[in-house]
Amino acid sequence: MTALWQDIRYGLRTLARDPGYTAVTVLTLTLGIGAATAIFSMVNGVLLRPLAYPQSQQLVCVQESISAIADEYPVLPVSARHFLEWRQRCSSFESLSLIDNDFMTLTGRGDPERLDALRVSANLFETLRVQPARGRTFAPEEEEESNRVAIISDGLWRRRFSADPLILGAAITLDAQSYTVIGVLPSAFRFPNVNPWRAAEMETGEQPSIFVPKVIAPWERNTLMGGLNFAVIARLKKGVTRKQARAELNGIGAQIVDMAGTKDIELRAIVEPLKEALVQGSRRGLLLILGAIGTLLLIACLNLGILGLVRAERRDLESAIRAALGATRAQLLRQTLMETILVAFLGTALGAVVASAGTGILVRAMPADIPRLGEAHIDGSVLLFALGLTGIATILSGGLPAWRMTGTDVEHVLKGEGRTTTRVGLRLRRGLIAAEVGLGVILLVTGGLLLGSFTRVMCADRGFDAPRVLAADIAPPMARYGGREERSGLYDRLLDRLASAPGIRSAAIVSALPLEGETWLSTVCVPGDTRPEFERPMSNVRFASPGYFQTMGIPLRNGRLFDPTDRSRKVVVISRRLAQTLWPQQDEVVGRKFLYEDRGEYEVVGVVNDVRAYADQEVVPTLYVPYWEGPMDRAIVVARTMGDPLSIAATIRAAIHSVDADVPIAAMRTMRKVLAEAVSQRRFQMLLASAFALCALLLAGLGVYGVVSYSVTRRTREMGIRAAFGARSRDLCFMVLRQGMTPVVLGLLFGVGGALIGGRLLRSLLYEIEPHDPLIISVVAVTVSLTAALACYVPARRAAKSEPMEALRYE
Numbered sequence: 008m009t010a011l012w013q014d015i016r017y018g019l020r021t022l023a024r025d026p027g028y029t030a031v032t033v034l035t036l037t038l039g040i041g042a043a044t045a046i047f048s049m050v051n052g053v054l055l056r057p058l059a060y061p062q063s064q065q066l067v068c069v070q071e072s073i074s075a076i077a078d079e080y081p082v083l084p085v086s087a088r089h090f091l092e093w094r095q096r097c098s099s100f101e102s103l104s105l106i107d108n109d110f111m112t113l114t115g116r117g118d119p120e121r122l123d124a125l126r127v128s129a130n131l132f133e134t135l136r137v138q139p140a141r142g143r144t145f146a147p148e149e150e151e152e153s154n155r156v157a158i159i160s161d162g163l164w165r166r167r168f169s170a171d172p173l174i175l176g177a178a179i180t181l182d183a184q185s186y187t188v189i190g191v192l193p194s195a196f197r198f199p200n201v202n203p204w205r206a207a208e209m210e211t212g213e214q215p216s217i218f219v220p221k222v223i224a225p226w227e228r229n230t231l232m233g234g235l236n237f238a239v240i241a242r243l244k245k246g247v248t249r250k251q252a253r254a255e256l257n258g259i260g261a262q263i264v265d266m267a268g269t270k271d272i273e274l275r276a277i278v279e280p281l282k283e284a285l286v287q288g289s290r291r292g293l294l295l296i297l298g299a300i301g302t303l304l305l306i307a308c309l310n311l312g313i314l315g316l317v318r319a320e321r322r323d324l325e326s327a328i329r330a331a332l333g334a335t336r337a338q339l340l341r342q343t344l345m346e347t348i349l350v351a352f353l354g355t356a357l358g359a360v361v362a363s364a365g366t367g368i369l370v371r372a373m374p375a376d377i378p379r380l381g382e383a384h385i386d387g388s389v390l391l392f393a394l395g396l397t398g399i400a401t402i403l404s405g406g407l408p409a410w411r412m413t414g415t416d417v418e419h420v421l422k423g424e425g426r427t428t429t430r431v432g433l434r435l436r437r438g439l440i441a442a443e444v445g446l447g448v449i450l451l452v453t454g455g456l457l458l459g460s461f462t463r464v465m466c467a468d469r470g471f472d473a474p475r476v477l478a479a480d481i482a483p484p485m486a487r488y489g490g491r492e493e494r495s496g497l498y499d500r501l502l503d504r505l506a507s508a509p510g511i512r513s514a515a516i517v518s519a520l521p522l523e524g525e526t527w528l529s530t531v532c533v534p535g536d537t538r539p540e541f542e543r544p545m546s547n548v549r550f551a552s553p554g555y556f557q558t559m560g561i562p563l564r565n566g567r568l569f570d571p572t573d574r575s576r577k578v579v580v581i582s583r584r585l586a587q588t589l590w591p592q593q594d595e596v597v598g599r600k601f602l603y604e605d606r607g608e609y610e611v612v613g614v615v616n617d618v619r620a621y622a623d624q625e626v627v628p629t630l631y632v633p634y635w636e637g638p639m640d641r642a643i644v645v646a647r648t649m650g651d652p653l654s655i656a657a658t659i660r661a662a663i664h665s666v667d668a669d670v671p672i673a674a675m676r677t678m679r680k681v682l683a684e685a686v687s688q689r690r691f692q693m694l695l696a697s698a699f700a701l702c703a704l705l706l707a708g709l710g711v712y713g714v715v716s717y718s719v720t721r722r723t724r725e726m727g728i729r730a731a732f733g734a735r736s737r738d739l740c741f742m743v744l745r746q747g748m749t750p751v752v753l754g755l756l757f758g759v760g761g762a763l764i765g766g767r768l769l770r771s772l773l774y775e776i777e778p779h780d781p782l783i784i785s786v787v788a789v790t791v792s793l794t795a796a797l798a799c800y801v802p803a804r805r806a807a808k809s810e811p812m813e814a815l816r817y818e
Contacts, residue, residue, distance in 0.1 A: 036350065042303075043396055068240060068284035071260075084238060085239045107221050124218070126222070141174070149220045157179065158190040182485045197214060197381060231266055286379065302449065436714050448787055455783040464689060471560050479643065494640070502516065513554050516639075529548050544588045551631050564583060569631075711798040748795060
């Protein structure tokens with residue numbers, strides 16, 4: 008114990024005598040360990056930590072797949088009829104719960120407010136094993152239309168009802184109908200927002216505020232091979248595997264296909280852990296960021312290792328004297344490692360502070376569509392990760408210098424007055440430089456690929472031009488506007504009011520905006536197509552008013568747009584992709600007819616430009632149906648202005664409330680914001696990876712400079728001798744550049760090879776760019792070479808300018 012305390016005191020004194028080295032080392036470790044720990048806390052909270060439900064490993068998400076359309080839509084939501092069959096006949100689950108996303112308008116207490124709501128099976132909270140903080144859960148018999156009961160979130164209870172303790176049994180008005188509050192959920196409860204459409208973004212916005220029982224309509228009960236609209240969460244029985252459950256569901260699916268009389272169709276179930284279903288859209292991006300910060304930390308440790316080697320060589324004389332006075336190699340090793348350990352633990356302590364602050368910053372900065380962000384925090388596993396990083400950093404940054412000091416040749420050092428630069432030490436430094444440059448190249452190529460991919464996404468033709476458009480979501484109360492005619496009348500009055508509103512050039516309504524996913528998919532076909540329903544083409548359906556295309560800047564390619572005089576006719580406008588899908592060999596499709604679901608024949612009156620449903624995916628076939636033909640229980644008002652789109656927000660709000668003051672406005676956003684949200688994950692990944700790559704380039708440049716500068720200093724007398732024997736300045740400069748760039752070139756080769764191999768892992772994150780893009784790799788190689796050449800040139804120029812006599816008198 009005494010020896011340990013002596014090592015600690017000696018280490019502290021040594022570090023205090025070299026404040027520059029100590030400050031650089033501590034700062035590097037603080038930032039590296041802090042940033043890596045903060046990123047890991049995100050990954051841990053989102054990907055690794057179990058869901059916050061009892062026995063969460065038993066929870067699974069059940070989805071469906073239909074063989075005929077599996078290539079285009081490999082994962083589908085669940086049919087209500089299929090769910091009923093599963094619930095009745097499947098023995099692999101303790102319980103299955105159906106979930107339907109919805110919105111409900113709360114009125115009667117303050118301004119109308121549209122709330123995120125879920126219509127769920129009565130046993131949902133039993134499946135999750137969650138009990139309300141107040142009241143009770145749903146009873147099975149409450150899955151009936153006459154039982155209007157609701158469970159509300161803790162946030163809604165406190166925000167809208169002032170945490171009223173008498174809320175249980177109270178009546179609230181939702182969609183102009185009275186509901187009885189039977190429960191209030193715990194404040195810590197977070198619902199697992201599972202997106203049943205794997206191709207779409209995860210639905211991870213606001214947590215639902217209202218839960219009501221799902222009443223399965225007669226048409227949903229009777230539809231054997233359609234109505235794929237719902238998410239299903241289930242709890243496996245103990246001892247039952249997902250494979251066994253899937254096999255049983257597939258058997259039931261085959262029987263459903265036989266009941267429907269559908270030939271050549273295979274109905275399969277997909278059973279995956281609920282946690283995996285939640286995070287599958289964010290997994291690769293988060294792991295990429297974790298890998299990037301880990302690589303940067305490794306580069307920083309290599310840099311510290313180089314700095315430590317240089318420092319160890321400078322202390323050769325000190326080590327030799329101590330060895331001559333009786334110090335053993337073990338004592339020298341222990342004392343040198345103690346210095347590194349002291350620095351590492353100080354860096355870890357400060358890094359924990361940085362990580363705690365960084366976690367909060369990252370939670371606020373990360374895209375809102377990343378699930379489980381609220382569960383990211385510093386806990387025991389994160390601190391254990393930080394301690395693991397400390398051990399790795401200690402070994403990487405201090406192991407080689409410690410070994411170098413214990414290998415000092417005492418007699419040689421004492422005779423040579425401390426100048427002991429050996430071939431082994433030189434090779435070590437060059438090897439570390441090569442590794443550092445190689446890792447930096449991998450990071451730079453990764454950042455370049457993500458930057459190039461993001462640039463292509465932002466420059467892609469999205470099919471519309473709406474920089475001055477403001478969108479507002481509205482949801483008419485269903486009790487007052489339950490019928491199609493009532494809703495059409497409301498929208499007609501609203502469009503008339505908007506047409507005369509000041510500052511608005513044009514206005515329209517639509518069921519879903521571009522870049523916000525595929526919200527309604529239906530089969531379409533030409534008359535006479537005898538293929539089964541699920542073998543027919545699928546189209547994305549939008550319900551819109553006549554002015555929608557002008558307002559959104561969607562060009563008309565052929566024909567005309569529908570107008571109010573078409574109310575008595577079944578007419579539609581289609582996208583070019585849909586026209587090519589239905590009539591691949593025809594240039595003129597205006598006037599042709601096709602079948603849309605079971606609604607009969609519709610006539611094509613116009614063809615418009617393809618519009619993207621996702622910013623980073625190819626366009627999909629799109630069908631535009633007049634709003635008076637669709638359900639339109641919710642709508643989005645879009646309005647174009649000449650100036651700042653936010654300047655007409657008050658005008659739109661006034662127009663909506665003048666038509667009906669009880670119609671809530673859920674959100675207003677510009678199309679620029681819609682685009683920003685559509686690419687938020689890509690932007691975040693690109694910015695972080697690019698920042699880490701630039702830091703890696705800086706660290707590599709500093710490492711090269713440090714090694715070459717130290718080498719020139721150690722070889723001052725050699726330079727003087729060469730100059731005395733006639734070596735020209737440019738010869739000395741070229742020699743230093745050549746020797747300094749040799750490990751850089753080796754690192755470049757290693758890094759490019761690593762980038763080509765690792766690029767395959769990035770393929771799913773890239774858009775219209777190959778992982779081996781020659782331009783990006785060339786730019787990275789040139790950038791690294793120029794940076795390293797500059798780092799070598801500064802000490803090389805100093806060596807070339809040295810005076811022979813001064814150099815010979817050095818030391």
